[in-house]
Amino acid sequence: MKKISTFGASYKEVEIGDIVNIAIETPLTLECGVEVYNVPIAYQSYGKLNAEKSNVILVCHALTGDQYLCGKHPVTGKEGWWDRMVGSGKPIDTNKYFVICSNIIGGCMGSFGPKEINRKDGNNYGLSFPFITIEDMVKAQALLLDKLGIGKIFCVIGGSMGGMQALEWARHFPERLFAVMPIATSTRQSAQNIAFHEIGRQAIMADPDWCDGDYIKNHKYPAKGLSVARMAAHVTYLSEKMLQEKFGRHLQDGEDYTYGFGADFRVESYLRHQGASFVERFDANSYLYLTRAASYFDLTNGGARKLTDIFAETHIRFCVVSFTSDWLYSSIESRNLVRALNAARANVSFTEIESDKGHDSFLLELPEFDAVVRGFIEGSAALYGIGKNNE
Amino acid sequence: MKKISTFGASYKEVEIGDIVNIAIETPLTLECGVEVYNVPIAYQSYGKLNAEKSNVILVCHALTGDQYLCGKHPVTGKEGWWDRMVGSGKPIDTNKYFVICSNIIGGCMGSFGPKEINRKDGNNYGLSFPFITIEDMVKAQALLLDKLGIGKIFCVIGGSMGGMQALEWARHFPERLFAVMPIATSTRQSAQNIAFHEIGRQAIMADPDWCDGDYIKNHKYPAKGLSVARMAAHVTYLSEKMLQEKFGRHLQDGEDYTYGFGADFRVESYLRHQGASFVERFDANSYLYLTRAASYFDLTNGGARKLTDIFAETHIRFCVVSFTSDWLYSSIESRNLVRALNAARANVSFTEIESDKGHDSFLLELPEFDAVVRGFIEGSAALYGIGKNNE
Numbered sequence: 001m002k003k004i005s006t007f008g009a010s011y012k013e014v015e016i017g018d019i020v021n022i023a024i025e026t027p028l029t030l031e032c033g034v035e036v037y038n039v040p041i042a043y044q045s046y047g048k049l050n051a052e053k054s055n056v057i058l059v060c061h062a063l064t065g066d067q068y069l070c071g072k073h074p075v076t077g078k079e080g081w082w083d084r085m086v087g088s089g090k091p092i093d094t095n096k097y098f099v100i101c102s103n104i105i106g107g108c109m110g111s112f113g114p115k116e117i118n119r120k121d122g123n124n125y126g127l128s129f130p131f132i133t134i135e136d137m138v139k140a141q142a143l144l145l146d147k148l149g150i151g152k153i154f155c156v157i158g159g160s161m162g163g164m165q166a167l168e169w170a171r172h173f174p175e176r177l178f179a180v181m182p183i184a185t186s187t188r189q190s191a192q193n194i195a196f197h198e199i200g201r202q203a204i205m206a207d208p209d210w211c212d213g214d215y216i217k218n219h220k221y222p223a224k225g226l227s228v229a230r231m232a233a234h235v236t237y238l239s240e241k242m243l244q245e246k247f248g249r250h251l252q253d254g255e256d257y258t259y260g261f262g263a264d265f266r267v268e269s270y271l272r273h274q275g276a277s278f279v280e281r282f283d284a285n286s287y288l289y290l291t292r293a294a295s296y297f298d299l300t301n302g303g304a305r306k307l308t309d310i311f312a313e314t315h316i317r318f319c320v321v322s323f324t325s326d327w328l329y330s331s332i333e334s335r336n337l338v339r340a341l342n343a344a345r346a347n348v349s350f351t352e353i354e355s356d357k358g359h360d361s362f363l364l365e366l367p368e369f370d371a372v373v374r375g376f377i378e379g380s381a382a383l384y385g386i387g388k389n390n391e
Numbered sequence: 392m393k394k395i396s397t398f399g400a401s402y403k404e405v406e407i408g409d410i411v412n413i414a415i416e417t418p419l420t421l422e423c424g425v426e427v428y429n430v431p432i433a434y435q436s437y438g439k440l441n442a443e444k445s446n447v448i449l450v451c452h453a454l455t456g457d458q459y460l461c462g463k464h465p466v467t468g469k470e471g472w473w474d475r476m477v478g479s480g481k482p483i484d485t486n487k488y489f490v491i492c493s494n495i496i497g498g499c500m501g502s503f504g505p506k507e508i509n510r511k512d513g514n515n516y517g518l519s520f521p522f523i524t525i526e527d528m529v530k531a532q533a534l535l536l537d538k539l540g541i542g543k544i545f546c547v548i549g550g551s552m553g554g555m556q557a558l559e560w561a562r563h564f565p566e567r568l569f570a571v572m573p574i575a576t577s578t579r580q581s582a583q584n585i586a587f588h589e590i591g592r593q594a595i596m597a598d599p600d601w602c603d604g605d606y607i608k609n610h611k612y613p614a615k616g617l618s619v620a621r622m623a624a625h626v627t628y629l630s631e632k633m634l635q636e637k638f639g640r641h642l643q644d645g646e647d648y649t650y651g652f653g654a655d656f657r658v659e660s661y662l663r664h665q666g667a668s669f670v671e672r673f674d675a676n677s678y679l680y681l682t683r684a685a686s687y688f689d690l691t692n693g694g695a696r697k698l699t700d701i702f703a704e705t706h707i708r709f710c711v712v713s714f715t716s717d718w719l720y721s722s723i724e725s726r727n728l729v730r731a732l733n734a735a736r737a738n739v740s741f742t743e744i745e746s747d748k749g750h751d752s753f754l755l756e757l758p759e760f761d762a763v764v765r766g767f768i769e770g771s772a773a774l775y776g777i778g779k780n781n782e
Contacts, residue, residue, distance in 0.1 A: 032650040131650035191634040191658045192626065198659040199622045201652060202666070203594055206615035224597035231593060232623050235586045240718075243582040249689060257687055259423040259522035261592060261679060265686065267582045268589040275593070288652060295656065296648055298640060327631075327718070 021103075021110045024143045031296075034130035041144045042110025043067050043102035046086060047094035049150075055386045056150050057092055057377070058141065059101040060158030060165035063233075063290055064282055066109035067101045075109070076281050081363060084370075091374035095389050096381070097154070104165070105140045106132040106290050108283035112140070115216065115283040126285055127213035134161070134297045138168040142176070152176050154384055155377060159183035159362035160329065161290070164297050167337075170316050171299060179317040179380040181373070184326050184362045186333035187307060187340075188298035193328060196236055197291035200229030204284050213285055226284045227275030234274045239325035239358035243267060307340030314341075317383075318348040319376040321369070323361040349376070412494075412501045415534045422687075425521035432535045433501025434458050434493035437477060438485035440541075446777045447541050448483055448768070449532065450492040451549030451556035454624075454681050455673055457500035458492045466500070467672050472754060475761075482765035486780050487772070488545070495556070496531045497523040497681050499674035503531070506607065506674040517676055518604035525552070525688045529559040533567070543567050545775055546768060550574035550753035551720065552681070555688050558728075561707050562690060570708040570771040572764070575717050575753045577724035578698060578731075579689035584719060587627055588682035591620030595675050604676055617675045618666030625665045630716035630749035634658060698731030708774075709739040710767040712760070714752040740767070 021042035029035045044067040049055065059069055059082065066073075068080040070087045086092040086099055103111035106129075114129035145153065153176055158166040163185025170180045189197075204210055207225025211218045235243075247267035251257070263269035300307060318341055322334035331352045341348040351372050355361040361369065381387025412433035420426045435458040440446065450460060450473065457464075459471040461478050477483045477490055494502035497520075505520035536544065544567055549557040554576025561571045580588075595601055598616025602609045626634075638658035642648070654660035691698060709732055713725035722743045732739040742763050746752040752760065772778025 032648075131648075188640060190631065191638040191640065191656075192631045194640070194656050195622075195626045195634065195658050195662055198654075198656075198662055199619060199626065202615075202622060202663070203597075203619045205652070206594075206598065206619055208599060224593075228590060228594045228597055228619065231586075231590045235583065235590065240581065240583045240721075243586065247582040249579060249582065249585070249693065255693075257423075257522075261596070261683065263589075265582075265585050265589075267586050271586055271589055272593070292652065302640065302646075330631075 022144065022147065024140065024147060026143050026146070028136070028139055028143060030130055030136045031133045032131040036112065036130065039105065039112040039140060039143075040110065040116070041102050041105070041112070041140060043100060043144060044069065045101075046070060046099040047097050049098040050386070053098075053150055054152065054154060054384070055097045056145075056153045057097045057099045058145070058153050058156045058169075059086070059092070059099060060138075060141070060156065060162035060169075061101060061104065062158070062160035062162045063294065064278070064287075065162065066107065067103045068109075069099065069101050084365065085373060091370045092157070092377065096387050097377075100145075100148075102141055102144055104137040104290070106137065106286060106293060108286040113283065114213075114285035114289055124216045126216070129285065129289060131292060132289060133293050134164045134168050135172065137293070138165050138172060141165070141169075142173060152178065154386060155179040155181060155380060157181040157183070157373070158185070160185055160359065161294055161297075163329075164294070167299055170314065170318070171310055174314050174316055177316045178384050179319070179376070181319045181321065181376060182334075182337070183321040184323055184329050184334075184359055186329050187337050188300065189295050190333070194295045196233065196328075197295055199232050200291055201288050203228040203232065204288060210284060213288075215284065221279070222284045223279045226279045226282065226287060227272075229287060230278040230282075231271045231275045234271060236328045237358055237360040239327065239356055241325060241356045242358055245356070307337065308343040311341055311344040311346050314344065314346050316346070317380055318346055319372070320348060320350045321362075321372060322350075322352050323355040323357070323359070323369075324352060325356050326359040326361060328359040413535065413538065415531065415538060417534050417537070419527070419530055419534060421521055421527045422524045423522040427503065427521065430496065430503040430531060430534075431501065431507070432493050432496070432503070432531060434491060434535060435460065436492075437461060437490040438488050440489040441777070444489075444541055445543070445545060445775070446488045447536075447544045447546075448488045448490045449536070449544050449547045449560075450477070450483070450490060451529075451532070451547065451553035451560075452492060452495065453549070453551035453553045454685065455669070455678075456553065457498065458494045459500075460490065460492050475756065476764060482761045483548070483768065487778050488768075491536075491539075493532055493535055495528040495681070497528065497677060497684060499677040504674065505604075505676035505680055515607045517607070520676065520680060522683060523680060524684050525555045525559050526563065528684070529556050529563060532556070532560075533564060543569065545777060546570040546572065546771060548572040548574070548764070549576070551576055551750065552685055552688075554720075555685070558690055561705065561709070562701055565705050565707055568707045569775050570710070570767070572710045572712065572767060573725075573728070574712040575714055575720050575725075575750055577720050578728050579691065580686050581724070585686045587624065587719075588686055590623050591682055592679050594619040594623065595679060601675060604679075606675065612670070613675045614670045617670045617673065617678060618663075620678060621669040621673075622662045622666045625662060627719045628749055628751040630718065630747055632716060632747045633749055636747070698728065699734040702732055702735040702737050705735065705737050707737070708771055709737055710763070711739060711741045712753075712763060713741075713743050714746040714748070714750070714760075715743060716747050717750040717752060719750040 027037040070080040070083040103109040163182035204225040207222035209220040210222035322331040338350040412431040418428040461471040461474040494500040554573035595616040598613035600611040601613035713722040
């Protein structure tokens with residue numbers, strides 16, 4: 001078995017700029033068969049852990065998210081990706097809960113990922129990085145919580161690929177969860193979504209500056225390819241209606257077509273901007289590995305186990321959320337999950353939220369969604385006997 | 392005004408392999424302001440023109456189609472793209488009608504396009520090719536019919552970008568048309584579709600082998616970029632349901648994930664194949680120009696004229712067709728057109744055909760669609776006083 005140790009035995013904890021990470025000594029055998037140990041996991045926590053360690057909310061981030069939920073992001077300088085949801089008095093209330101989010105393995109914000117240095121040869125892993133799955137990400141998170149002395153988690157919440165992680169938590173560690181909230185997600189990656197991710201990977205790998213994954217060593221960066229990948233993905237995050245209402249056929253400058261290949265239309269300029277800003281904060285190889293992990297995601301392992309059997313006799317409280325205009329992970333996917341949970345006699349609520357904003361709804365201003373998150377957490381907290389102000 | 396003459400004055404008609412094209416001497420002023428003359432138009436015709444020249448059906452091809460409707464394609468060796476629709480006894484019956492289809496200008500199958508040779512310097516036009524619009528394509532088709540001595544057209548039919556051309560025919564030459572059949576199309580390119588095409592262009596232009604459009608001169612070809620563009624577009628041609636039913640999560644080889652970046656899934660392999668075969672038959676610069684033309688398409692010229700005014704008092708018989716699972720040019724777009732035609736008191740029928748096959752439905756086996764095409768043509772022909780076997 002191939003074994004990878006990412007830190008020396010003397011490693012305790014390091015700070016890279018403001019990124020805090022911690023070494024997980026316990027070996028982790030990845031689904032691909034590689035065993036890793038001393039794996040760095042970068043994480044952030046918000047709020048205070050109570051004496052009983054019973055007020056833990058674990059947030060799982062999506063494909064290109066990271067551990068910075070709220071406040072100013074130390075790398076981008078922007079607000080954390082869920083600033084409107086997590087904080088004092090917010091639906092995920094840091095006055096009451098200890099909220100933790102870690103950068104997924106395979107990612108690029110301080111956790112074990114392809115841009116990290118392989119201590120054996122001093123180079124970045126690049127394509128020598130092992131293939132990881134959603135299950136692996138979740139197992140690494142579990143080891144992080146072990147290390148922090150946290151046993152049971154009050155609630156695991158995540159949207160999109162974060163929702164896949166939430167579902168893997170419910171499958172693998174039912175005894176450690178009281179409640180789970182999978183948002184805008186699915187129990188398996190669909191053919192269409194596998195296809196979209198394949199396009200993104202092909203765009204990156206078509207860029208000669210990708211250098212077969214060795215761009216850092218070669219002082220290059222596949223910015224054009226990664227930008228095209230992001231543009232292609234970004235369109236899938238928005239609804240047709242939102243694009244039409246926000247951009248329509250508005251021209252970027254002036255009133256006439258330029259008869260050129262510049263960004264004549266506002267939507268073209270917007271997409272180019274999305275691509276350009278993404279390459280500044282994300283690692284191309286991470287994008288390859290993480291989209292691969294998403295394509296491999298199937299809770300039923302190719303139909304080997306039925307969803308109903310997986311969740312038979314689960315004690316976890318489920319709250320499944322979808323958005324009407326989300327065509328990437330449509331409500332149908334959530335309904336299939338809810339149907340299986342009902343058949344498994346699980347405790348499940350399902351909310352399909354009316355929204356024109358597409359898949360990205362879970363990241364955007366949407367009061368009804370806030371109310372659903374707040375309501376589920378408060379109700380579950382009352383049942384769990386927590387949720388008082390944690391002063 | 393910039394003027395481009397593509398053939399010498401002595402030019403009459405040439406054959407490139409089996410591609411027949413003809414020079415249109417009449418100058419054509421393109422919407423971008425450039426005047427072109429002696430423009431080559433490659434076309435194919437099927438069936439016989441009757442003595443009254445009254446049995447003409449003009450088929451307009453889509454973005455990456457060409458003039459070869461049926462029979463064996465001389466370049467690809469495959470069947471023409473509408474072989475199942477056009478032929479003896481077929482819905483567009485070549486025993487009765489003279490069916491003509493020309494390669495759109497900007498295309499790459501023998502008509503005036505960026506890969507053609509500029510006689511002035513002996514090089515391919517590349518990016519010195521003028522920007523063309525759907526209106527320009529239609530005006531060039533009209534000049535071709537003039538040259539062939541054809542005045543009035545019995546019916547203009549087209550799907551997707553071919554449908555845009557059909558609508559431009561109805562707008563610009565109402566007196567020359569008896570009937571028109573716009574299929575799976577829209578009266579203007581939506582923000583989402585502008586976005587998808589921008590992704591394709593960015594993928595091509597990101598490829599260093601594109602050489603700023605001069606790849607032919609540099610003995611290169613942006614195959615990787617064009618392939619990514621095609622893959623990204625191809626996903627939009629199919630419905631989510633069709634992809635799921637046809638490919639699902641089936642693996643290409645074996646039963647286990649390879650934990651690699653190869654085409655693990657059948658849908659990935661399929662997409663790669665679509666990309667690879669496309670680059671063998673299509674010109675990258677043509678793809679840039681034609682997608683640009685599509686993005687510029689808006690029958691109302693940015694709202695300057697209402698659809699209802701454009702078609703006020705039209706005598707053309709319209710048959711508008713959409714497909715339920717087409718999310719690229721959804722039924723909503725067709726309904727908007729039909730609503731405007733109704734308000735304009737036009738003679739219009741509308742059929743939304745139940746299909747799981749997405750936008751590509753108009754190219755695929757679909758008996759109900761065949762029946763709609765046959766029915767509209769036969770009914771219109773009876774009114775027009777044609778349609779008898781043309782022996």
